[in-house]
Amino acid sequence: MIITRFAPSPTGTLHIGGVRTALFNYLHAKQNDGKFLIRIEDTDQDRSKLEYEENILNGLAKLGMIPDEIPIRQSERHQIYKDAAQKLIDSGHAYWCNCSKEMLDEMRKEQEAAGKKPMYDGRSRNLGLKQSENTVLRLATPEEGEITVNDLIRGEVRFQNSELDDLILLRSDGTPTYHLCNVVDDFEQNVTTVIRGEDHLSNTPRQMHIQQALGYNSLEYAHLPLVLGENKKRLSKRDAVTSLDEYLNLGYLPTSMINVLARLGWSKGDSEIFYMKDLLKDFRIQEVQKAAAIFNKTKLDWTNTNHLASLSDDEFIEKIRPFLDLKDISLESENDKKIILALRTSGQNLSEIANLIAPYFNDLDSYDTDAAKKFLYDSEEVLLFLQKKLSVVSDWNEANIAQILDDAKNNLGLSIPKVNQPIRIALTGNTKSPSLDLTLCLFGQDESLQRIEKAIQFIKSNN
Numbered sequence: 107m108i109i110t111r112f113a114p115s116p117t118g119t120l121h122i123g124g125v126r127t128a129l130f131n132y133l134h135a136k137q138n139d140g141k142f143l144i145r146i147e148d149t150d151q152d153r154s155k156l157e158y159e160e161n162i163l164n165g166l167a168k169l170g171m172i173p174d175e176i177p178i179r180q181s182e183r184h185q186i187y188k189d190a191a192q193k194l195i196d197s198g199h200a201y202w203c204n205c206s207k208e209m210l211d212e213m214r215k216e217q218e219a220a221g222k223k224p225m226y227d228g229r230s231r232n233l234g235l236k237q238s239e240n241t242v243l244r245l246a247t248p249e250e251g252e253i254t255v256n257d258l259i260r261g262e263v264r265f266q267n268s269e270l271d272d273l274i275l276l277r278s279d280g281t282p283t284y285h286l287c288n289v290v291d292d293f294e295q296n297v298t299t300v301i302r303g304e305d306h307l308s309n310t311p312r313q314m315h316i317q318q319a320l321g322y323n324s325l326e327y328a329h330l331p332l333v334l335g336e337n338k339k340r341l342s343k344r345d346a347v348t349s350l351d352e353y354l355n356l357g358y359l360p361t362s363m364i365n366v367l368a369r370l371g372w373s374k375g376d377s378e379i380f381y382m383k384d385l386l387k388d389f390r391i392q393e394v395q396k397a398a399a400i401f402n403k404t405k406l407d408w409t410n411t412n413h414l415a416s417l418s419d420d421e422f423i424e425k426i427r428p429f430l431d432l433k434d435i436s437l438e439s440e441n442d443k444k445i446i447l448a449l450r451t452s453g454q455n456l457s458e459i460a461n462l463i464a465p466y467f468n469d470l471d472s473y474d475t476d477a478a479k480k481f482l483y484d485s486e487e488v489l490l491f492l493q494k495k496l497s498v499v500s501d502w503n504e505a506n507i508a509q510i511l512d513d514a515k516n517n518l519g520l521s522i523p524k525v526n527q528p529i530r531i532a533l534t535g536n537t538k539s540p541s542l543d544l545t546l547c548l549f550g551q552d553e554s555l556q557r558i559e560k561a562i563q564f565i566k567s568n569n
Contacts, residue, residue: 108140109298112166112173113288115147116158120165121348122401123303123333123341126367130330131301132171133368133389143295144177149287151181165350169360170382178295180287187282190290190320191243191275199319200275202241203230225271243276245316253311258299258328259394265311273312285309289316292325299326301391328391331371332398341401353406357429357456362410370399379412407454415451419443422450429460435467442467445548448540465534466548470557473564474536477527481537485528486565491518492529493558502551508543532561 110131114124128144135142144163148154163177194200205213205226214224226244235241248267255263275286288309292300300310307329317324333341341348353363365380371394374380380388417425423437423446430437430446437443445466453459473482495510515525526542533554539545546554 107298108135108138109143109296110135110140110301111143111145111292111295111297113145113147113291113302114162115150115153116155116162117150117153118158119349119351120162121341122350122353122363122367123348124162125165125169125350125363126333126370127302127330128166128171129169129364129367129385130328130372130389130391130394133385134299134301134328134391137386137389140298141174142171143175143297144173145291145295146177146179146181147284147287148179148181149281149284154181161351165354168354169350169364175295178291180291183287183291183294184282186294187287187290188276188280191282191286194245194275194316194319195243197319199246200243201231201233201246201272202235202237203244203272203274204235204238204241205230206240223269225269228272231272240278242274242278244272245275245312245319247272247312247315253314255307255310255314255327257307258326258391260307260329260396263307263310270311270315275316285313285316289313289320289322293317293320293322297325299328301328301330304329304332328394330394331396333370334398334400336400336402338400348401355457357426357458357460358406358410359413359425359456362406362413365409365413366401366406369405370401371395371397379409411451411454414456419447419450422447426450426456426460426463429456430463433460433464433468435460435464441548448544448548452538452540462534462536462538470533470535470560472535473531473561477531477535477537478564481523481527482531482561483565483568485524486562486569488514488518488520488525488528489532489558489562489565492525493555493562496546496551496558497555499551502547504541504543504547507546511542528561529558532558 112124112128112131114120132142144166146159148159166172191200210226213227217224217227228249230244231246237243247270250267252264252266255265257263273285274283276282310327310329314324335341350363354360361381364382364385368380368385368389369378372389374388414422423443426446427437437446446463449459449463449466452462491514492510495514496507499506499510511525514520515522518525527537530537530539530542530545533539533545533549549557
């Protein structure tokens with residue numbers, strides 16, 4: 107059985123690079139009838155917080171990635187790591203080192219001066235030192251030969267043992283380091299396949315040496331390409347714009363996030379739109395590219411509009427309802443729902459759409475500055491003409507309104523934008539709305555005329 111794991115550190119909120127790693131682990135496990143596990147690597151007690159752990163687990167749950175077993179925390183497993191360390195000591199695969207920081211600094215300076223790679227030279231390996239408050243436990247790394255990582259994405263990656271120094275397993279205070287915890291937990295959780303970022307590739311031969319020293323079975327590995335921003339720089343979880351919550355709170359659908367993140371480093375023919383069920387059928391970890399993947403906001407917007415469009419009317423209303431609640435908009439009538447559905451394609455996410463819906467339910471307090479400067483300030487004549495014509499319409503419907511708008515264009519000798527945009531701004535405060543005849547119809551005659559009059563007075567006060 108294939109068992110994968112996602113092992114985040116709860117030192118910040120769940121970021122999209124981490125979500126991509128979790129997703130690829132989840133897909134590889136599930137499409138092979140295996141298990142997807144979560145391990146909380148919280149040994150950094152100064153930076154690890156329970157609120158971040160909850161954020162990570164809740165974020166994955168929102169995307170449908172539920173672990174098959176209760177997540178474990180490294181902070182609760184110190185004795186297990188110490189037992190493993192003792193096994194390494196007893197078997198002669200680890201030794202105590204009492205090199206001071208000053209001694210190590212001097213050693214590295216000498217190596218650099220000699221043109222050598224700065225690394226621990228194993229000077230305490232054969233001294234037979236005992237544990238004390240000044241010692242750390244180091245792995246006795248093989249000094250000759252090479253170790254090969256069989257990577258599902260990169261093929262065989264070879265490392266010379268002479269380039270790998272004796273890493274620290276236990277600090278001087280007895281606490282275990284990342285490498286030891288990682289190896290022991292993978293073994294204890296019966297993990298078979300480790301899928302993680304390529305920044306961990308250099309850690310893998312070190313961890314394989316620990317596995318071999320402990321007599322553990324070897325694992326499969328897949329090192330994913332890094333996720334870069336549009337500036338070609340690596341995304342950081344300390345950057346708020348990369349937080350999963352940031353996007354979900356803006357109204358990007360969970361299905362859209364899954365779709366976009368799955369495409370970061372993986373493709374399937376000409377297909378662009380995927381749901382989890384599609385990925386479970388089509389995704390293959392071996393098809394992930396080696397080159398870095400770029401997270402593109404424009405692509406997310408396009409993908410989200412497609413996922414929004416696939417919702418039924420009832421599904422869309424339920425999805426946008428929380429965003430309308432934030433603006434104190436309640437759907438009390440069928441006409442309210444008609445307004446919502448008429449505007450469902452007006453934005454790229456639910457928050458943006460809710461903002462565009464708000465003027466239909468709330469008083470209009472201001473106009474978009476750029477839109478007003480471009481279309482409104484010189485449009486008093488247009489608004490006066492339309493105000494007069496619209497005020498005498500006896501049957502307020504889209505056909506009659508469309509005829510009046512067409513007459514205004516012909517009589518005033520203006521282009522469609524010069525006629526439509528001023529009144530659209532007068533009604534909604536911006537230049538985005540459904541067709542203008544529908545927009546006027548949705549507002550109703552009285553409200554439309556009041557807003558046109560308000561815009562006329564606005565123009566006069568600014569001229």
